[in-house]
Structure formats: C-alpha cells, structure tokens
Amino acid sequence: NENHGALDQIVLSSEPFVPYGMAASRAARGVVRVFSSNDSWAFDPADDTFQTNAVFDLRHLNEEYAGQHGFIARSPDGMGFVRGDGQPIRFWSAVDGVYRKTPEQMEQHCRFIAKLGVNMVRIHAGLHDGREGARVTDINDKELDGIHRFVAACKTNGIYLTISPYWAHSQAPKSWGIEGYDGAAPWGVLFFNEKMQEGYKAWVRELYTRTNQYTGVPLKDEPAVAIIQIKNEDSLLFWTFSRIAEPQMKILRQRFGAWLLQKYGAWDAVSNAWAGTRDAKDDFDTNSAGFLNLWEMTAQAPTARGGRAQRLADQTEFMAWIQHKFYADMGRYYRDTLGCKQLVNAMNWKSADPVVLDDIERWTYTANEVIAVNRYTGARHIGENNGYRVDPGHFYQNRPVVKNPETLPSALKQVAGHPFVITESSWVFPELYQSEGPMLIAAHMSLTGVDSYYWFALGETTWLRDPRRLFWPVRTSYALGKWDSCVPQQIGMFPANALAFRLGYIAEAATPVVYEERALDNMWRRTVPIISEEAKFDPNRDEGAFAQESAIKQDVDPLAFWVGPVHVKYGGSETNSFVAPDLAAHINRERQSVRSVTGELALDYGTGVFTVNAPKYQGVAGFLLAAGGTFALRDVTIKSSNDYAAIAVTALDNQPLNASRQVLVQVGTVARPGGWTTEEKYVTVGEERLLMEEILDTGKPPWRVINTRATLTVKNPGLSRATLLDVGGYRARPVIVQRDEEAGTLTVQ
Secondary structure, rough: OOEEEEEEOOOOOOOOOOOHHEEEEEEEEEEEEEEEEOOEEEEEOOOOOOOOOOOOHHHHHOOOOOOOOOOOOOOOOOOOOOOOOOOEOOOEEEEEEEHOOOOOHHHHHHHHHHHHHEEEEEOOOOEEEOOOOOOOOEHHHHOOOOHHHHHHHHOOOOOOOEEEEEEEOOOOOOHHHHOOOOEEOOHHHOOHHHHHHHHHHHHHHHHHHHHOOOOOHHHHOOOOOOEOOOOOOOOOHHHHHOOHHHHHHHHHHHHHHHHHHHHOOOOOOOOHHHOOOOOOOOHHHHOOOOOOOHHOOOOOOOOOOHHHHHHHHHHHHHHHHHHHHHHHHHHHHHHHHHHOOOOOOOOOOOOOOOOOOHHHHHHHOOOOEEEEEOOEEOOEEEOOOOOOEEEEHHHHHOOOOOOHHHHHHOEEEEEEOOEEEEEEOOOOEOOOOHHHHHHHHHHHHHHHHOHHHHHHEEEOOOOOOEEEEEEEEEEOOEEEEEEOOOOOOHHHHHHHHHHHOOOOOOOOOOOEEEEEEEOOHHHHOOOOOOOOOOOOOOOOOOOOHHHOOOOOOOOOOOOOHHOOEEEEEOOOOOOEEEOOOOOOHHHHHOOOOOEEEOOOEEEOOOOOEEEEEOOOOOEEOOHHHHHEEEOOOOOOEEEEEOOOOOEEEEEEOOOOOOOOOOOEEEEOOOEEEOOOEEEEEEEEEEOOOEEEEEEEEOOOEEEEOOOOOOOEEEEEOOOOOEEEOOOOOOOOEEEEEOOOOEEEEEEEO
C-alpha cells in the first residue's frame, strides 16, 4: 500500500517561514521583493519518456482511441455528455496550439497531456486565407493539414476535439470583396453578409469533407471530433457592433426594415408603435431602419419610456433574431449539407451588459446543442501591450479567487436542456495565486454540473520552461507571455483534480438552488434577471427593474453559484422561477463564508481558504497560515505553515480515502522565474487608488517553486508506506510514515 506525492514537493516537515521565498527590503518608495532561491526549489524537469514504471499515468482513463464507442451525444436531460454507447463522460480540457508543430511534437504532446488527465482539446484555428490577393473562399491548406494531423495524434491518445475554425479578429484583405474592409477585422459581418457566409461555408466544407490523409476518414465522419464550434468571440450584442463599416451596416439596416415590416405590416404601424421616435439613419422610403446607440440597450442607460422603449425592444429582438438565425442556418449546413454528426456550439462570447443582455446572447446559442462562454480570472494587470505580454514597468494586483468569489469562471447560469462548457479560461499570469485553479474548477464543476473547462492555453510540447520572449527585450530583462498554462502551478496541478472530476469523486447537487424562467418579451425589454453572473447583489434594487409577473423582486445573492447549480430556461414563464428556501442558510455574509448544498465544499473568502471534504477527495487551497494552519477533514488532517498552497488528497483506486490502497497527495504553492523582482506602489486606476506591484525584472529560468511545509495524517489503517514522486510520476525516494492504530502521518525532511 502506498501514499504517493506528485510534483517533487509534496509533504515536507515544518521549517522557519519566509514569505514566498522572496528576499524583501524596503526602498524609498515601497517594498522591493526578489523571487530568490530562499525557501524554493528549481522546477526543471527532464523530458518524460513515458516508461511503464510510472506510479501514476492517467492515460488509462481515456478510451483506447477517442470515439471508440461512437460520437459524443447529449445526456437524456440534455445537460451533459455521453459516449456513443450511452455511458456518461466528463471532459478535462484545454485549448491547444500544438497542431501547428511537427508530427513528433504532436505525438509527444498528446501522450504528455493524456498522462496528466486531459481527454479533450480545443483547436482555435483560422482556416481562411488572409493574404492580399486571396478570395474569400480560399482556404489555408497548411492550417488544414495541421488540424488533420493533430486529430490523428489526439485520437490515438484517447483525446477528443472541439474545433473552432474562425475568429473575426483576423483582418479581411481587400481582395475578399467585403465592402468597407481593407485590412480591418470584420466584427459582426458574418452574421448577415452572404458573401462572408459563402467564404465561411467553403472553409468548413474543406475541413469536414476532405478526407483526412492521416486517418483515412473525413472529419464529418470522425467521432474523435466531439464538438463543432461555429466561430470564436463575436456578437452583434457586443461593443464591436458600433465598428461595423457603413457599407455593411446599410445591409443590416435594410434587414431590420424588412423584419419590421414583417412584424408590423406597414411603416405607419411602426411609427405609431415607436411614437415617432426617429434615428438619423432611418429611411422608411427604402424600407431601411437605423439603430439606436448600443449603450441605450444596457442597464447603465436611463430607462426608456413609451415609444423609445418599444423601439429599443424591437431593436434588441431583431439583433437577437438575426444572430439566432445565423447559428440555426449554420447548424443545418453542418448537419444536413455536410453530413456532420458532431454536436454543434454556436459561440462563446459575451454581450455589452452582463446583467440585461447576456441572457439574450445565450438565447441565440440555443439554436445549437452546446452552450459555451470564454471567461478568465486573474490579476489586475495594467501597462502597454498588457493584452498579450507581461513587461518590466507593468503593474499588477493579485486577485485570488479564494478571496474574490465573484471572479470564479465556472459560476454560470446553465441553460436548461444544453451542456455548458467554458471554451477558454485560466488564472491569467501574472497572477501569483494560480495553484488554486484546478482544485476550484474540479470541485465547483462537480457540484454544479458545468460540463468542461478548457485551460488556455497549451502552446508547448510539454512544460513551459522559459516564459521569456527573447525577441522582446525590455529594460534589463524581457517581456513574458501571459496566456500559457503549461506551467507548474497550472497543468502541474492537473492529475489529482482531473482524476477527481472525471470519476465523479465530488458530489453533484441533486437540484438547482436557483431556477429562473425568462419570457422572451421581457428579455427584449431588458428587464433585470433575478440572478446574473456579474456580482451585483443589492437588496434595495428598484422593483421596476424586474419583470412584473415575477414573484422575486430583488437580486438573488450571487454567492448562490457557490451553493449549487443555477439554471435558466428561455421562453418560459417568470412565475415558475424559484429560489431554494434554505439558500440563505448556506451563505453567511457577516462571516464571509459559503457552504455548498452538498456539504462537501466550503469557502471562507474573508481569510481566503477553500476546502473539499468528499469521501474520495479531500483538500484545502488558499492562505493556509492565516487560517490557522490546521485543517481537520473527514479522513485527512493537514497541518501547514505555508502562507499559500493547494493540497489535494485523492484516491487513485476509486475507493474512499479511509479504505483506499493507493492515495495521491498533490501540492502546489506559488512560482515565479528566478530573480523576478517587484516594488510596491500606489497606482490610480480609474477612480480607485490601488496598492500594486510594479515589475522591475521578469527574471529568468528555471521557475522557482516555494517549498511545501506541511504534514499530513490519513485515517486509513492499510496505508503503511509512501513514495515521493518526481514531476513525471516516477519514484524519487521513500517517505517516512509514522503510524498508530488508526492513521499514518507523513513527514518529508
């Protein structure tokens, strides 16, 4: 019987505490911190050769090959996934860019992530040919070949795929013939421009019907491809609507006019309904109607009355309708014209207002089977080019989710009858407290039934050993990338959490704690939902903001997302909405704590500590020392003097921890490149004055990972010996186990 550790630093004896391994000194302006070798170890793992003597290797959780049992389908209630043979399946997922690497790197990468527990990847591709001179229907053959080859590599490692073929962020060359676009990003145009739609159909026709030379099967018939995503991050309900070029906006105004005539029958009826409200772009003589400013559709705008309110409701309904129609048409194109057998997801974006427009955005996605969103968390980060790099001279302020519960990416209103996935997310660098992420995601998705979370992004074959961008020197160091998850504090925390999530170690709540039905007409009028994913709890909100027929006249506390599932049905009756009568008993705002309806999850967001207490998985993440350093769980007692850590204890044999014969202990602390140097400064951001860290030096490899200072006691009479493992899951050295009649305590010197 063995109790195994992972990541090289798992269970260590208590030592004098030095915060974060940083040599700290006070300069004239603030505290200067250097991430040094003090109290840390160098993360510099050898390449894994995937020997058979690894103590744990989660490849066995995957099927022999992806699609072995047929195409992925929806569960009977429509809200989960099943294999082709009807067996439920859960996906531990990531966004993956390795399809652009060599065949050898693809194979090594797929084996590497399968070992960590991954069984789904998303390809975020651009199939179009964006070079000047190309036609809109031309395809990028190199991109297509990489996708086909990667599908083959994933399939043989039991990894399913989600494929997104297009993002409007890419610039449209003049040669495409999209009037008004010459090297500009065509945001929103694909929803209504027939020429753009012809191009899109040509790209995906080649993707799904051309025979994959590496498998002999076209992707339309390939069960390893689980989900077709129509496109990435675009919406008529987002601020980019105002950037649609005038020649294309004219087309949209004409479509709006035709829709209005179909609804009202004549322009006199439209004018009467709108009480004469006009827009400068109205031209009723040519059956064209203008659009009021998108800002007027948000909750921040003054409440519109009378005819202006009706015009805004019509505008909202039309924009939602045309977006929904596009997704429905494309779904039929994939299914009926191309013969694709996969599930389809429309989009993964957001609206201009998370309170009154996000439900409408999600309603448009119901044209297809799967609902998705992209949502990140992490540090406040300011500085030039902060969208894609981390530079000396930038400022950041850490925002750990354990202290900021409203930032949990998986806190979602799930749409009844549809699986819900998060197709891009991570605890974004330079956030220091990333190690909590995999535990929080595994536990919370298990509780609520959110179906998958795609870590963004895996761009390396294995580990990201050097985050520097050596072609971007800044001051005395270099810019770093910020979107990599191939780091010890992210994918290094996968195994225990991927295992627990995929095997259902943590209980799912039996019923929603909040259920909302929304009448479509109220959505077009942008009434306030009883709960939204933006933390806006205000018990004194005006009654008039809610639907008149709703019995619930105030916001439901957004901490409800931590208590259990929150579901919404579009097109229902507001009178059917309900809130669990005991919801408030699970939330204590005064003590800043919340407990799940299952009793297995608890968050103290005042101190910043999250615990999981399930029969087969127990653990703690957050600011352990500040919470007293001792955590007595059901079968495990953890004592730690670490300021911050995530410690997971999980059974490898699908048995309760008190009877398991093989237990994995996994620990993550915090990590930075060696020599990472910051200085505290007060910075004004908008109207806020924040204490932030200015990055003085981004450091250099290897990563320095703060040592673990903890002891662990497991109440299990059968566990008699333990082994410390290296990063690859291979035996490093024995660990002393001190036993009594009921439990064993592990200490590593």
